[in-house]
Ligand SMILES: CC(=O)SCCNC(=O)CCNC(=O)[C@H](O)C(C)(C)COP(=O)(O)OP(=O)(O)OC[C@H]1O[C@@H](n2cnc3c(N)ncnc32)[C@H](O)[C@@H]1OP(=O)(O)O
């Protein structure tokens with residue numbers, strides 16, 4: 001893939017595997033980097049900065065493997081970082097050898113503070129090194145990116161001079177890093193305009209920015225740079241990266257999508273032009289975010305824009321009421337746009353009647369006005385003391401406050417599992433059926449959780465498909481409590497169940513039972529409904 005200067009869209013340069021991996025504690029294994037690179041390719045990023053080949057044998061291996069397996073013809077550009085040092089550039093070139101579209105990204109500091117204290121070199125020395133090393137990188141690959149590190153604190157005149165020289169030496173992308181996250185959006189606009197107006201050959205290259213998040217301005221700065229003509233942004237999934245991280249890929253991409261009419265004119269397009277501004281398949285965003293979080297161990301904060309657990313969750317009654325009447329009243333994008341199944345209405349002390357009534361209806365409870373009022377009052381009393389009201393809390397309220405009978409369903413009596421490296425995982429389960437009969441059965445599975453699910457399904461005999469199984473540690477330490485969430489599909493409907501235990505296999509069994517009971521009650525109600533309508537037909 002070759003990118004012509006100044007495309008009419010934004011090139012997404014993903015540096016999750018390089019700058020993102022520089023997040024303290026985020027070190028990734030080669031196989032993990034490869035899995036993320038495959039997912040980044042599916043996501044549709046233009047460039048994957050796969051690592052810093054000279055940094056360690058593992059990073060060299062990761063760049064090499066990604067170059068071979070992900071850097072295929074028509075796939076993303078695979079890039080390695082390299083200091084402006086021959087040995088780094090040689091390592092990068094060697095690791096990238098098998099990439100169909102290789103890029104060497106070389107950099108050197110240009111700010112006086114870095115020159116004086118870190119590099120201990122004069123401006124003219126740095127200028128000569130930069131030119132020489134860009135030309136050296138060019139002897140290996142056509143696609144060479146150059147970054148003047150700490151550009152935002154560099155004397156602008158020196159910055160213009162060095163950029164002109166490295167472009168003449170063969171750089172194809174010029175990346176302007178705000179290395180210490182010092183810029184405000186206004187500074188960023190001035191920096192980019194200065195480069196465009198004062199570097200005579202700047203139109204021969206793609207102009208890029210790399211924004212760090214030390215003041216929480218990384219995304220704002222990247223978007224401002226785009227408004228000022230930059231056509232490549234360097235970013236990471238979940239915004240991870242050195243110190244406070246980098247601009248978050250998902251934030252930039254969704255801002256460009258949701259506010260397309262705002263950004264279109266900066267690309268010379270009419271406001272209502274519909275073609276996307278990036279090549280990203282936004283439906284892959286959530287999956288990519290989860291994968292990166294899982295492998296790096298960096299948990300996404302719940303209120304993180306786009307991918308946080310609360311990004312599509314509504315907790316207050318007024319917002320919930322609006323969402324239930326017309327989604328766009330309180331949502332500027334759809335959960336499905338980023339690959340999430342649906343938004344969520346969280347029932348808690350801030351919820352109102354509309355949200356409670358809707359959830360009760362979803363659970364199959366049609367209450368009279370008087371019963372509903374009693375249930376609502378009880379709901380508010382309990383919600384004052386609890387963070388979130390579960391469906392089981394709601395069922396208990398309906399049971400206690402109204403005359404409606406809530407069938408208890410199946411109850412789990414015993415769970416026994418044998419597993420190990422020489423044993424076939426086997427689960428023996430005992431349940432009490434809704435008729436009060438005690439039944440026991442056993443099943444083998446690919447693992448203990450699979451065996452438990454198979455044994456429960458043999459006993460309950462309701463066809464279903466397990467579509468999600470997730471475990472979350474609720475408390476820390478060796479005696480941590482794990483919460484298991486299970487989602488089952490029955491025809492077009494999804495039923496979820498959750499349970500916590502210090503033993504996650506036991507938690508899985510209870511979660512599965514809870515989900516199955518919801519499915520069971522749903523089927524009961526469907527049967528009752530069809531019996532009622534049948535008898536209505538007979539009477540008529
Ligand atoms: C803003 C950024 O994100 S830049 C990228 C930062 N990422 C990393 O540093 C991760 C990978 N780094 C590493 O594994 C190591 O630092 C290595 C392998 C690159 C270098 O290790 P070492 O040779 O032991 O050097 P060390 O890290 O102690 O110091 C860096 C050296 O590189 C020099 N240097 C720093 N940047 C550059 C550059 N862009 N071009 C040339 N030299 C540079 C420094 O002046 C210092 O040189 P000195 O030892 O002569 O004083």
Ligand SMILES: CC(C)C(=O)C(=O)O
Pocket residue numbers: 019081107147149150175177178179180210212
């Ligand atoms: C290597 C460069 C682009 C970098 O990560 C930075 O300046 O933050």
Ligand SMILES: [Mg+2]
Pocket residue numbers: 019179210212242
């Ligand atoms: Mg950086």
